[in-house]
Amino acid sequence: MTMSGGPFRAIGIASTGVTVYRKWLDAVSDNISNLNNATTTAGEAFRERFVIAQAVDYGSGNGGVQVGGIELGSAEGRLVHEPDHPLADENGYVRYPDIDLGSQMSQLMMAQRGYQANLSVVDRAYDAYQAALQLGRNS
Numbered sequence: 384m385t386m387s388g389g390p391f392r393a394i395g396i397a398s399t400g401v402t403v404y405r406k407w408l409d410a411v412s413d414n415i416s417n418l419n420n421a422t423t424t425a426g427e428a429f430r431e432r433f434v435i436a437q438a439v440d441y442g443s444g445n446g447g448v449q450v451g452g453i454e455l456g457s458a459e460g461r462l463v464h465e466p467d468h469p470l471a472d473e474n475g476y477v478r479y480p481d482i483d484l485g486s487q488m489s490q491l492m493m494a495q496r497g498y499q500a501n502l503s504v505v506d507r508a509y510d511a512y513q514a515a516l517q518l519g520r521n522s
Contacts, residue, residue, distance in 0.1 A: 392445075393508035399439065399447030400501035406450050407434045407494040414480075415487050421463075421477040423470050428460025429480040457481055 410432035417429040433454040439446025459481070466475030 391508075391512070393511075394505050396445075396447040397501045397504035397508065399449060401498060401505070403434070403436050403448050403450055404494050404498035404501060407436075408491070408498060410434050410453065411487055411491045411494060414482050415484070415491070417480060418482050418484060418487075419479065421465075421468060421470050421479055422460075424462065424472045424476050424478050426478065427458035428478045429482075430458050431456030431480060431482050 414431050420429050422428055433456070435451040435454055436448050437451035439449050460478045461481045462476045463479055464475050465471055465477050468477045470477050
């Protein structure tokens with residue numbers, strides 16, 4: 384990344400990363416909070432959310448990143464034999480989302496670290512801007 388545009392450009396690009404990572408954190412939290420939602424075997428299971436990130440003005444170095452869309456996992460889920468469950472079918476099965484908690488926790492850590500890294504860039508760019516203002520005042 385060139386410094387043309389200075390800290391304002393860095394803040395703008397890093398803020399696009401903050402937004403994408405926040406959306407990823409939201410999706411992961413939705414997935415984790417719905418991990419144990421049972422439905423009838425006739426219904427669809429909660430569908431895992433996946434955030435698709437894409438570059439803005441790819442190759443120019445000017446655009447940052449944006450959410451290109453949300454993909455949904457399988458509505459088929461997994462069948463679990465729980466004959467005492469109130470939603471169980473005549474064979475004693477209920478449908479749960481097919482979401483792996485370990486995978487979600489890994490994604491949560493990656494999204495959190497990406498979010499923090501982009502916020503750190505914003506903080507450093509802000510500090511550089513403040514230092515430049517101080518230089519201007521002292522001249």
